[in-house]
Amino acid sequence: MCIRRYKITGWSMTPSLREGARVLASTIFRLRLADVVVCRHPVTGRETIKRIVRQHEDRYYVEGDNLSMSTDSRQFGPVTEQDIVAKVLLQYRPRFRVYL
Amino acid sequence: MNKLFKTRTAEAHCDIPCGVYENNTIKHAAETVFKMATKMHDLEHPGANASKEEKVAYHNTLSRYVIVKEEYAHICKEQLLILWTDYFKPEHLDQVPDLHDKVWKATKLCSKVKREGTVESATNLKNAVKEIADIFEQVEGSTATYEY
Numbered sequence: 001m002c003i004r005r006y007k008i009t010g011w012s013m014t015p016s017l018r019e020g021a022r023v024l025a026s027t028i029f030r031l032r033l034a035d036v037v038v039c040r041h042p043v044t045g046r047e048t049i050k051r052i053v054r055q056h057e058d059r060y061y062v063e064g065d066n067l068s069m070s071t072d073s074r075q076f077g078p079v080t081e082q083d084i085v086a087k088v089l090l091q092y093r094p095r096f097r098v099y100l
Numbered sequence: 101m102n103k104l105f106k107t108r109t110a111e112a113h114c115d116i117p118c119g120v121y122e123n124n125t126i127k128h129a130a131e132t133v134f135k136m137a138t139k140m141h142d143l144e145h146p147g148a149n150a151s152k153e154e155k156v157a158y159h160n161t162l163s164r165y166v167i168v169k170e171e172y173a174h175i176c177k178e179q180l181l182i183l184w185t186d187y188f189k190p191e192h193l194d195q196v197p198d199l200h201d202k203v204w205k206a207t208k209l210c211s212k213v214k215r216e217g218t219v220e221s222a223t224n225l226k227n228a229v230k231e232i233a234d235i236f237e238q239v240e241g242s243t244a245t246y247e248y
Binding site: 001003004005006007008009010011012013017019022023025038041046047048049050064070071 | 105106107108109110111112113
């Protein structure tokens with residue numbers, strides 16, 4: 001499936017994406033500056049959401065929008081296109097449900 | 101639909117367990133808070149008959165002291181909590197059984213010094229922070245894990 005749903009945990013992307021926000025992301029993408037992407041964390045290997053702020057050849061520098069609460073390329077360096085697993089397309093609100 | 105589009109988690113954290121801990125920041129922050137409280141206390145009020153410029157200068161200076169005090173009291177609290185939650189381990193409690201109480205009281209003092217801004221509360225904070233910094237050194241076995 002080329003479209004994935006993600007739930008955001010943590011505060012490094014505020015105010016654009018708050019804790020608990022839901023987004024749709026595509027695994028087929030063409031990367032541009034300022035794109036919000038889901039990439040593999042080079043240290044932990046977990047899927048992390050950041051914004052592309054700089055590109056140098058095939059390396060992408062990613063940072064959180066909330067710099068004071070983000071661990072990103074400033075610490076772990078640039079990521080390659082192979083590390084980027086999806087590009088965020090849009091944010092959506094989950095349907096409100098009532099459980100009885 | 102939910103099964104088809106399983107929701108994954110994308111982390112937006114800043115919690116790499118880097119293992120770098122030190123006690124300089126809390127000491128520096130507590131010292132700054134103390135200095136600001138002292139300066140606030142020593143600042144002469146211009147009096148009711150002072151000129152407008154003197155009153156503005158007084159309020160400007162006082163506001164600057166308060167801003168720095170608030171900022172460093174918050175830094176102190178944050179750094180104390182980082183040491184408490186990330187650095188100190190259960191085995192440290194064997195060496196310092198009342199560690200939780202000491203850290204809890206020190207963080208409370210950070211809030212108190214924000215609220216009151218008195219030299220007395222700033223002195224208490226400085227002493228409490230010194231105590232925790234000493235505990236850190238005791239369990240760490242060195243003055244700091246890295247040098248500036």
